[in-house]
Amino acid sequence: MQLSNILKITLVFTLMVILMGAYTRLSDAGLGCPDWPGCYGHLTVPNETHEIAKAEQYFPEFTVEQDKAWLEMIHRYIAGTLGLMVLGILIICLRQEEAPKKLPVFISALIIFQALLGMWTVTMKLMPIVVMSHLLGGFTLFCLLFLLYLRTKPLRIPGGDIYARKLAPLAVLGLVVLVIQIMLGGWTSSNYAALACTSLPICEGNWVDNLRFADAFSPFQGEHPSFEFGVLDYPTRMTIHVTHRIWGVITAILLLWLAIKLLKAQSSTMRNSGLLLIALVIIQVGLGISNVVMHLPLSIAVSHNGGAAILLLCVVFINYALWRKA
Structure with a gap:
């Protein structure tokens, strides 16, 4: 099988890991297994009565919830398989003389760090800064694998389109703004602030007077037995939510501006790419509004995560196309 085809499969698998991670997090199953890499000391979820009794003896502060535990373990199984696929890609790239070398080495290092973040997510009891970093690591891995795919299968992008080339700085700005928005989304989710505002267009009540930016974006939230379900008070969570929502409007406007300009290339x-970008932005905004109106239904919330990943890939491609040498 050609390297480009293997990368296609790996990209699909990476998106599955991102979606499964979001599903696990949004189902409050992040601590479905309180240890790592196993589950209550087992390679699978304890099922037999004596296994459950032993698990609860060793982890008296937890109750074995098999549904949540299986979500967590399936996520780990898929992530572990992805790690093996990345290792295979590294070996192939090192053996093929014409294949890139530095990028697959970096991707392999990143996935090892992702495994560590996955462990710390559990051992640090869903500390928000760790959870958000784990989410960003998954998105970064997705983008780097896509860049490796583009490098192994060169695309025919005309270099004489002077008008399009002039849009390169705007594309970079769009990428930076989008990355910040994804970080804010991860911070909103990891602090359980997605339902802090349930009205549109901004927030209910006198929200302006309750903004607490210093507390909302401090990576240090003190020592707690667990960060599950969040430890911040309402005004702080509301600040996180409002910031994510307002920056989302800025992101949508900027990306639509870029997309409209690309239509003239x-x-x-x-x-x-411009048409696809318009469609993805509209879908993503629609999913975000639906999360508020419908009070964060699981399917839409997971789709919102997946939509962000696809949108990021689209903007990465636009930057790659505009900045690569003619």
């Missing part, structure tokens, strides 16, 4: 690749 000579290159059909860039015009199609």
